[in-house]
Amino acid sequence: GQNIDQPTEMTATEGAIVQINCTYQTSGFNGLFWYQQHAGEAPTFLSYNVLDGLEEKGRFSSFLSRSKGYSYLLLKELQMKDSASYLCAVRDNYGGSQGNLIFGKGTKLSVKP
Amino acid sequence: EAQVTQNPRYLITVTGKKLTVTCSQNMNHEYMSWYRQDPGLGLRQIYYSMNVEVTDKGDVPEGYKVSRKEKRNFPLILESPSPNQTSLYFCASSSPGQFSAEQYFGPGTRLTVT
Numbered sequence: 001g002q003n004i005d006q007p008t009e010m011t012a013t014e015g016a017i018v019q020i021n022c023t024y025q026t027s028g029f030n031g032l033f034w035y036q037q038h039a040g041e042a043p044t045f046l047s048y049n050v051l052d053g054l055e056e057k058g059r060f061s062s063f064l065s066r067s068k069g070y071s072y073l074l075l076k077e078l079q080m081k082d083s084a085s086y087l088c089a090v091r092d093n094y095g096g097s098q099g100n101l102i103f104g105k106g107t108k109l110s111v112k113p
Numbered sequence: 114e115a116q117v118t119q120n121p122r123y124l125i126t127v128t129g130k131k132l133t134v135t136c137s138q139n140m141n142h143e144y145m146s147w148y149r150q151d152p153g154l155g156l157r158q159i160y161y162s163m164n165v166e167v168t169d170k171g172d173v174p175e176g177y178k179v180s181r182k183e184k185r186n187f188p189l190i191l192e193s194p195s196p197n198q199t200s201l202y203f204c205a206s207s208s209p210g211q212f213s214a215e216q217y218f219g220p221g222t223r224l225t226v227t
Contacts, residue, residue: 031214033215033216040201040221040223041220041221042203042218042219042220042221043156043203043218044218045215045216045217048215087155087156089156091214100146100158100161100171101146101158101216103148103155103156103157104155105153105154105155106155
């Protein structure tokens with residue numbers, strides 16, 4: 001079956017570093033995405049990993065291990081505006097459905113002063 | 114400006130009254146998709162389309178219809194809405210031929226069915 005797991009909620013302090021983990025079991029794998037979603041708004045793209053390793057983009061980094069079915073999103077120098085839900089999504093390639101994303105339920109991050 | 118637009122943004126309706134939520138993208142994307150988002154359940158795919166006249170069911174298609182007559186538009190139709198279709202709906206599009214082919218999301222449509 002298709003399953004993506006991530007913690008439901010996390011809390012961190014402004015200026016700190018937080019790591020949000022995601023594990024997945026999917027029938028196919030054609031890349032892993034992280035999206036940020038503020039309450040009531042649309043998800044916005046943060047990062048994409050298709051090969052093992054770390055991708056860094058400013059304060060945000062994302063890591064992938066395909067053999068372990070594992071990814072994490074690392075947020076550095078946390079700011080209050082980083083309070084949002086973070087969605088892990090895997091693009092499958094099952095049945096030729098190129099482009100389909102399977103989403104985890106999201107991790108709600110609260111940043112405290 | 115590259116974007117995905119949805120209309121209406123908010124809708125309150127009654128059980129059984131047919132409605133259509135429109136979705137349009139100006140990025141010439143082949144792939145379009147509809148999701149619903151409910152508390153504790155995350156984003157779930159309703160229908161998707163790989164290109165014009167090509168549509169397929171996602172994980173939760175019951176009670177919904179779609180059509181893709183033009184590349185830019187992908188309307189979601191609820192023929193006989195029921196209260197369990199009260200949700201936040203997102204349309205998204207992408208271009209599978211691009212490297213990451215991330216999906217771009219519309220602003221969302223909050224639907225309440227009474």
